[in-house]
Amino acid sequence: MGWVQRRDDLTAIFQAALHRVDPYRMLVEHVHLTGDELHIELGARDLRVDLKRYRRIVAMGAGKATAPMALALEEIMGDRLDGGLIVVKYGHTEQLQKIHLLEAGHPVPDENGLAATRRIMALAEQSDEQTLVISLISGGGSALLPLPARAVVDGEEVAITLAEKQKTTGLLLACGADIEEINCIRKHLSMIKGGRLLSRLAPARSLNFILSDVVGDSLSSIASGATCADPTTFADAFEIIKKYSIDEQVPPAVRRFLEAGARGAIPETVKEGSPELELTTNILIGTNLQALDAAAAEAQRRGYRPIRLTSRIVGEAREVAKVLAAIALDCAAQATLAEPPVCILSGGEPVVQVRGRGTGGRNQEMALSYLLELAHHRELAGHLSFLAGATDGNDGPTDAAGAFADLELLEQATKKGLHLQTYLENNDSYHFFQQCGGLLLTGPTNTNVCDLHCTLIDSS
DSSP states (O other): OOHHHHHHHHHHHHHHHHHHTOHHHHHHHHEEEETTEEEEEETTEEEEEEGGGOSEEEEEEESTTHHHHHHHHHHHHGGGOOOEEEEEETTOOOOOSSEEEEEEOSSSOOHHHHHHHHHHHHHHHTOOTTEEEEEEEOTTHHHHSOOBOEEEETTEEEEOOHHHHHHHHHHHHHHTOOHHHHHHHHHHTBSSTTTHHHHHHTTSEEEEEEEOOSTTOOTTTGGGOTTSOOOOOHHHHHHHHHHTTOTTTSOHHHHHHHHHHHTTSSOOOOOTTOGGGGGEEEEEEEOHHHHHHHHHHHHHHTTOEEEEEEEEEOSBHHHHHHHHHHHHHHHHHHOSSSSSSEEEEEEEOOBOOOOSSOOOOHHHHHHHHHHHHHHTTHHHHTTEEEEEEETTSOOSSSSOSEEEEEHHHHHHHHHHTOOHHHHHHTTOHHHHHHHHTOEEOOOOOSOOOOEEEEEEEOOO
């Protein structure tokens, strides 16, 4: 078996994973309207909602995968849906009939996101005890719902501006903070996140369909937990900016706000036991683990022995790649996991600490680091092919979902005189793979359940 076949197999395995966590499919297959009853049956979850209790039913939400969720909801609810509003990343759209769709910036929030969030908050405040709000939430919601916080501190109002929040988000992305750390700070610089949306919705009842893009599927971290209790505190947020030594780089108003919150001068986010939590139900509709299961099934169908390592990969992307490459090389050399052909799968969300001036994303950086490991073991590299891909189709600020790593790419790099280590040190994985033909280009997938990593090992 050659690299061409393995790349075809990797692409098909990745597409099978995406199909499993297609949020449109998840909703239309597991949520049904029968008369006045909305029936939700997802795994062990069996929920029935009597719609006769409500005079008005509206939708709202945000995230990179929210548009297909809204399309499914319109199809399911028909005339029972009175309208709504969602916010998506630029280009991640669908043609909707009743739910208004707005596009905004991600991962750094922009003015369109700010305007959209204000409209969503106004819609929330119009809801009453005879309103059912159906929230559609996926990864990306944090950046797409920016409503910077303001509070009175020591008799003086401290208000965070969008520009200050943008700068803080950029610093967090560049320093290597993971998504939970970034969301902790986002929640404490926001008037909507960390359960605060529920305070605006009360006394309305809300039903929230959530697609997970965080390792471990913590509801409080997905889109910064706008509809659930927040276990993090201002003190945690302040410690994070100190941990990464950006406490002197964040805007002074941000530092002052977090400091004031840490000493109890600003009210905390919503915590367990808060009364507004009794008015909401959160339903998880898709996860990275489900995507891995589908990938494993497709790999088996194609003749590989699938091995699922974990759905909880975190850490520095280039270091994670070294570990995954080491596992695969051992398997290729000594069949340590199983006799080839083998498919080794993992998922999660590593991070990149930006040290250079190049362009890339965590998956492309993983693939480049993996390729560097293969370069040290060319006698085995011909039996391995690797793919790292973002399930949302956007890896970092690029048009690629990720990249491949195999012997063919090593040979292309040699022919073109490309020095792998130089590109890796400059965080310039995108331009490396662009020249070698190793990019995974899917376009927006309209789903989002973290990343997938897959190695195929053949026996030839």
